[in-house]
Amino acid sequence: MQRRLPPLENIQAFIEAARGPNFRAAAERCAISPAAFSRRLQALASQFDRVLFERTSDGLRLTEAGARCLRELEPAYLELRRAARAAVGDDVEQTEVRLSLSHSLAVGWLIPRLGDLGAVAPDIRLSFDTIRDDSALRRGAVDLAVCFSDTDFSGLTSRALITVSGTPVASPQVAARFRANPDLSAFPRLAVSVPLNIWDWWTDQAGLTRLAATTRFDVMQAAYEAAAQGMGVVLGALPTVQPYLDDGRLVELGLPWLKYPGEYRLAATSAGRRRRSVATVWSWLETQAANTPTAYFGKASRSRSDNLYPAIAARSSARVAAPSA
Known part of the structure; x- marks a missing residue:
C-alpha cells in the first residue's frame, strides 16, 4: 500500500519549528495557535513514526531522525513554494535572489557594490544572510553561497571567486x-576566532618569529573597528579591509601583502543555477570579483616594507599579486 503524503501545513510547521527559537515563535510565523501548532507536529511525527524533537536542558532540539527529515523536506518545501508562486505569475519570487556569505565579506565587499547591481539588473531583488558556510544553500534557504575553499562543495556547482591577501x-x-619602533611584538595584535592561527600564518610566510593574537573577535569588522580605535595591530585582509584603507581609518605598516592559501568560492545547486535571476547574479558577482584588487595600491601604500624589513620584501615580492585588470 502506498504511504500517504503528509499535509503541507504539517511540513511547514515542522520546518518553522526547526528554525526556532521556540515553538511559540514558530506558531506565530504560521499564524496559528500554539495548540494547533503542536497538533500539526504530533501528526507529522505520528505519520513518520519518528521522534522529531527531544527535550534538553537548553530546550527542544532536533533528534537525529528529525535532522534527517529537515535535510530532505526543507529544500523540497521551498522549491514547491517557489514553483507555486511562479505558476501564478508572482514576479517577486522569480526575481528575488538569496545569497549567503560571511559578515565581513558582506560589509567590506558586497554592500559597497550593490548600486552597480541595481544599474545592471534593476528587476532583481537581492537579499542575503551572513552565514560563512554552505548550510543555508544545502537546505534551500538561499540560492547562492560564497564560502571559503575549505568547504565541502560536493554535489554543488562552484567556481573560484576571490583570492585573499x-x-x-x-x-x-x-x-x-x-615606524618609530618597527617591532610587531611590542604592539597588541588583534585577530578573529576563525581562522584561529592567522598571525602564525602571516609571520611564517614573512619569515618572522611567530606572534600569537592578544585579542580575538568573532567577526572581522569588529577587529577592524578596534584597530581603527587604536587598540592595536590587525592583520588586514583584502578585500574586506579595503574600505578602511580607502578612507584612511587604517593604514599599512609598510609590510608585505601575502596571499592566503585558498580562496572564496561561489556555489549554487545545479537546479538553482539554471534560474535566470540566479544566473544574472552569478555573472554579476563574477564581474565584481574580476575587478577586485588582490593587493592594495592606494595612497597608504607609499610606505613600503623595503625600508623596515628588506629581507621580507625580497622574499615576498613574488607572493604579492597584482590587481586584476
Missing part, C-alpha cells in the same frame, strides 16, 4: 608609533 594594518596613530 593580508598585511598588518593599524590606525594612523599606532602606525606612526610602529
Whole structure:
C-alpha cells in the first residue's frame, strides 16, 4: 500500500519549528495557535513514526531522525513554494535572489557594490544572510553561497571567486608609533576566532618569529573597528579591509601583502543555477570579483616594507599579486 503524503501545513510547521527559537515563535510565523501548532507536529511525527524533537536542558532540539527529515523536506518545501508562486505569475519570487556569505565579506565587499547591481539588473531583488558556510544553500534557504575553499562543495556547482591577501594594518596613530619602533611584538595584535592561527600564518610566510593574537573577535569588522580605535595591530585582509584603507581609518605598516592559501568560492545547486535571476547574479558577482584588487595600491601604500624589513620584501615580492585588470 502506498504511504500517504503528509499535509503541507504539517511540513511547514515542522520546518518553522526547526528554525526556532521556540515553538511559540514558530506558531506565530504560521499564524496559528500554539495548540494547533503542536497538533500539526504530533501528526507529522505520528505519520513518520519518528521522534522529531527531544527535550534538553537548553530546550527542544532536533533528534537525529528529525535532522534527517529537515535535510530532505526543507529544500523540497521551498522549491514547491517557489514553483507555486511562479505558476501564478508572482514576479517577486522569480526575481528575488538569496545569497549567503560571511559578515565581513558582506560589509567590506558586497554592500559597497550593490548600486552597480541595481544599474545592471534593476528587476532583481537581492537579499542575503551572513552565514560563512554552505548550510543555508544545502537546505534551500538561499540560492547562492560564497564560502571559503575549505568547504565541502560536493554535489554543488562552484567556481573560484576571490583570492585573499593580508598585511598588518593599524590606525594612523599606532602606525606612526610602529615606524618609530618597527617591532610587531611590542604592539597588541588583534585577530578573529576563525581562522584561529592567522598571525602564525602571516609571520611564517614573512619569515618572522611567530606572534600569537592578544585579542580575538568573532567577526572581522569588529577587529577592524578596534584597530581603527587604536587598540592595536590587525592583520588586514583584502578585500574586506579595503574600505578602511580607502578612507584612511587604517593604514599599512609598510609590510608585505601575502596571499592566503585558498580562496572564496561561489556555489549554487545545479537546479538553482539554471534560474535566470540566479544566473544574472552569478555573472554579476563574477564581474565584481574580476575587478577586485588582490593587493592594495592606494595612497597608504607609499610606505613600503623595503625600508623596515628588506629581507621580507625580497622574499615576498613574488607572493604579492597584482590587481586584476
